[in-house]
Amino acid sequence: MSFLACRVFKDPEIHHELVEMETQQLSEGDTLIQVDYSSINYKDALAASGRGAILKSFPLNAGIDLAGKVVETTGPGLKEGDDVIVNGCGLGESFDGGLAQFARVDSQYVMKQPKQYSGRDAMIIGTAGFTAALAIYRMEVNGQTPDKGPIVVTGASGGVGSFAVNLLSKKGYETIAVTSQSSMHDYLKDLGATEIKNLSDFELSDKPLSKGVYGGLIDNIGGETLSKLMANIDLWGNIACIGLAQSPKLEATVLPLILRGVSLLGVSSTNCPMPLREQLWHQFGADNPLPDFGKILSKEISLKDVSPYFEELIDNKHHGRLIVNCQ
Structure with a gap:
């Protein structure tokens, strides 16, 4: 054939x-x-x-x-x-x-x-939506809750970022969607973003520990942005590390980890164990609402x-x- x-x-x-x-x-x-x-x-x-x-x-x-x-x-x-x-x-x-x-x-x-x-809906979710769900799962298993403060989502207009913003908002989290394109602001607001920022809007410094103002971070870009945002995550917050669109390098200190209990969580969708994979795919429409496909x-x-x-x-x-x- x-x-x-x-x-x-x-x-x-x-x-x-x-x-x-x-x-x-x-x-x-x-x-x-x-x-x-x-x-x-x-x-x-x-x-x-x-x-x-x-x-x-x-x-x-x-x-x-x-x-x-x-x-x-x-x-x-x-x-x-x-x-x-x-x-x-x-x-x-x-x-x-x-x-x-x-x-x-x-x-x-x-x-x-x-x-x-449907199968089409499944591919709208795809690896992007599954990865966002896996990131949120790992954060919540590690104690992330909405009352810890807003979650920053970098690369928010991409596939993973779009699902992360939408799923977090459905779970009651405040979300700060990060995008460099003003044309995406209305889209991200419609997905449930509480606030939208450009990277230049963040007062990021080279200090190893800055004021803890964010409850957590879902990062799709890596590099300098991830390194600097780590310093602004508040007590017992979680960082889900997913992508490297900016750079695979991570040049940071351990101070947020050992002085604030911040956790850096790797998210690997490729080799996620099948029982957890099935659990996350079946969660949509069950205990958690379906993503807003439209x-x-x-x-x-x-x-x-x-x-x-x-x-x-x-x-x-x-x-x-x-x-x-x-x-």
Whole structure:
């Protein structure tokens, strides 16, 4: 069976091509999935453009998210026709990913799609929404509560940031959404942001410990911003470290950690244990409300049109979520 895929090659430079391939060319696995929807994440853009060392082997189909239907499987608990989700777990990094019309995956990484939303909704959430939920989960397990003060969200107009602002507001937190683009202010307010700031609005200093004015931080950019904001987190606040859009470097002191009890929490959605992964995916619409799908900025494109969007995403020319209709 032939199908279309966004395949990444290294010969010798890393580049991607839209190719026709056969299902027998896919990575090994016990479950074949017809992919209905995928998405483009920052990591996908790095992988497909060659601007990041993401893929573990070549050639490989890009795409760390997918939602679709099981075509055939020998995996336990799955049957033909099941609506399923795969996000992270090595998809689009160690084995062929979701930016294709078919994917073959080990059943241990496959999760049945929660009934409260569609496959398209699942990809609006995707790795971005899942990562935001995981960050909030880690903070709350470590004692974060709304009464500790406002949560700063950097990179707020991106996919993770948009979901973080929306989910935090639904949980009763004050949120300070950080964006460099004034055109995003109304969007972020609509998602539930209490206040919107540019990085230049923060009085950040080089002091290792400044006045504790924020209850916590969800950081998508790393670098100098993360280093300096650490000094402003109040007693027993938590920092969820997610991204490196500014820089992977962290040049800070331990003083906020040892004098205020601030915790720096790493958030890795790729290798989140499956029981916790299922818990977080199923929380939407259960104990916690569904995200505001109609408010999350999203654009749907076809699989054959993905190429221009990789560079756009890296160059911060696109906001919210990019949903890929693979059929």
